[in-house]
Amino acid sequence: MPLKIPTEYVDARTTGIHWPGEPxxxxxxxxxxxxxxxxxxTPPFMVLRRAAVRANIAALADFCARRGVLLAPHGKTTMAPALFRQQLEAGAWGMTAATPSQVRAYxxxxxxxxxxxxELVDRRLAAWIASKPCTFVCxxxxxxxxDLLAGTGIQVLIDVGYPGGRTGVRSVEEAASLASYAAGRVRVAGISGYEGGIADAEEVICYLKTLREAAQAVAPYAEDEFIISAGGSIWFDLVADHLAGEAQLIIRSGAYVSHDHGYYQRLTPFQRLTAHGPIHAALELWAPVLSVPEPGVAYALMGKREAPYDIDLPVSLDHPGLKVRAVNDHHAQLDVPSGITLTPGDLLRFGVSHPCTAFDKWRTLLVADEDDAVVDLIRTYF
Incomplete structure (x- = not known):
């Protein structure tokens, strides 16, 4: 069934667009x-490059098809059903969510x-989900x-973590014990893990070995086709290398859809996957120069409300020597090297780092083609 994309309108409230007339x-x-x-x-506004998005979606779809794994892209990156539709049309099995509110939106x-x-710890929502004709697993x-899910018929994956990590049982023995307890109370469907918090490849491989062992220990309690789910946007190639073939593997990468000019540019597996991709940064933040108060310093109309700043600050796409020094709510302090002349009103383009904290700052993004024509608008629903 095709996705239902809500009908939205441009009006005087649409950020980045000057539209004082009728919607x-x-x-x-x-x-x-x-x-x-x-x-x-009216800048600032966020631009999404159509060609880059299409290429990125195709690249990961091709990787999954060649490796025989399923993809459930993490929709919390964009919360944009128009992008979900493109991912699903490219072959994604389904979509990954992070919160109950996202599940309702999906x-x-x-x-x-x-x-x-x-984990789903809202009994009321669990009952609501169980009443809906869809495939759902948590x-x-x-x-x-x-116990919170007992009697709902909901499928669950035993969450297997690692010491010092995020959620999840901390050992294979705990995974087996929990699966034994869960059997008959809920539908045990497999196991899940998250390797994205591990910085070293060898440590990731060691953790994936634990997941394999946990899968073998939990498998006797499964009622349906056994699922293993793991794979964020940094190590999904290792996940496929070490877990594909053990069961039905579902990876959950999300940031690939737009990529970035910072964190994921440095860490994407497509740096290693020379037979796939490449993928391309698709997000551009356009912002005007506001002030040039002293030599070597300028301020642009772009700050924490417009750009992600949790990992890296934005980078200039027009002037390689121009550096974002700091951001306030709606100001970016720029270090301007000699040889670059900026004047209030100049429009600058910036690349951003970490798409998961870029999309959530914008309700409307402008989709542009290679000629800088706006060919679509993307609405987010955070």
């Missing part, structure tokens, strides 16, 4: 192919397979978590 639909606005340079736009869009990569790592 027009996203479809009608996009059909006009307004230029980013002289169209009805169901409203018509997503039919949802992996909640978290994680458990405790008997209390199992």
């Amino acid at each position: 027009v639909s996203f479809t009608e606005f996009a059909a006009a192919r307004h230029s980013l340079h002289d169209g009805p736009f 169901r409203s869009f018509g997503v039919e397979r949802i992996l909640l990569a978290n 994680l458990v790592d405790s008997r209390a978590g199992v």
Whole structure:
């Protein structure tokens, strides 16, 4: 069943677009192919490059098809059903969610397979999900978590972590014990893990070995086709190398859809996967120069409300020597080297780092083609 994309409108409240007249639909606005340079736009605004998104979605779809693994992209990266649709049309098995609210949103869009990569501890929502005709699976790592879901018929994956890590039981023995307890109370479907918090490849491989052992220990308690789920956006190649073939493997990468100019540019597996990809940074933040108060310093209309800053600060795409020194709520302090002249009103482009904290700052993103024409608008639902 095709996804249900809500009909949205451009009006005076739409960030980044100057539209004081009567509202027009996203479809009608996009059909006009307004230029980013002289169209009805008021910076700052976030641009999503259409060609890069399409290439990125195709690259991971190709990787999964060649490796024989399933993909449930983590939708919390974008919370954009228009992008979900592209990912599903490219062959994704379903979508991954992080919170119950996201699950509700996914169901409203018509997503039919949802992996909640978290525990579901809301009994009321569990009953609501169980009443809906969709494929749903979530994680458990405790008997209390199992008891909250008992009798709902919900499928669960035993969450297997590691000492000092995030959630999950801490040993193979605990995984087997919990699976034994869960059997008959819920539907044990497999195991899940998350390796994204591990910085070293050898440590990741060691953890994946633990997941294999846990899968073997939990398998006797499974009622359905056995599932292993792991694989964020940094080590999914190792996950496929070491877990594919053990059971039905579902990876959960999300950041690949837009990639970035920082964190994932440094760490993406596509740096190692020379037979696949490459993928491309698709997000650009366009912001005007506000002030040049002293030599070597300028301020742009871009700050914590517009750009992610939790890992890296934005980087200039127009002037390699220009550096973002600091950000306030709506100001970015720029170090301006000699040889670069900036004037208030100049429009600058910046690349961002960490898409998961970029999309959530924008309700509307402008989708642009290679000629800088806006060919679509993307609405997010955080």
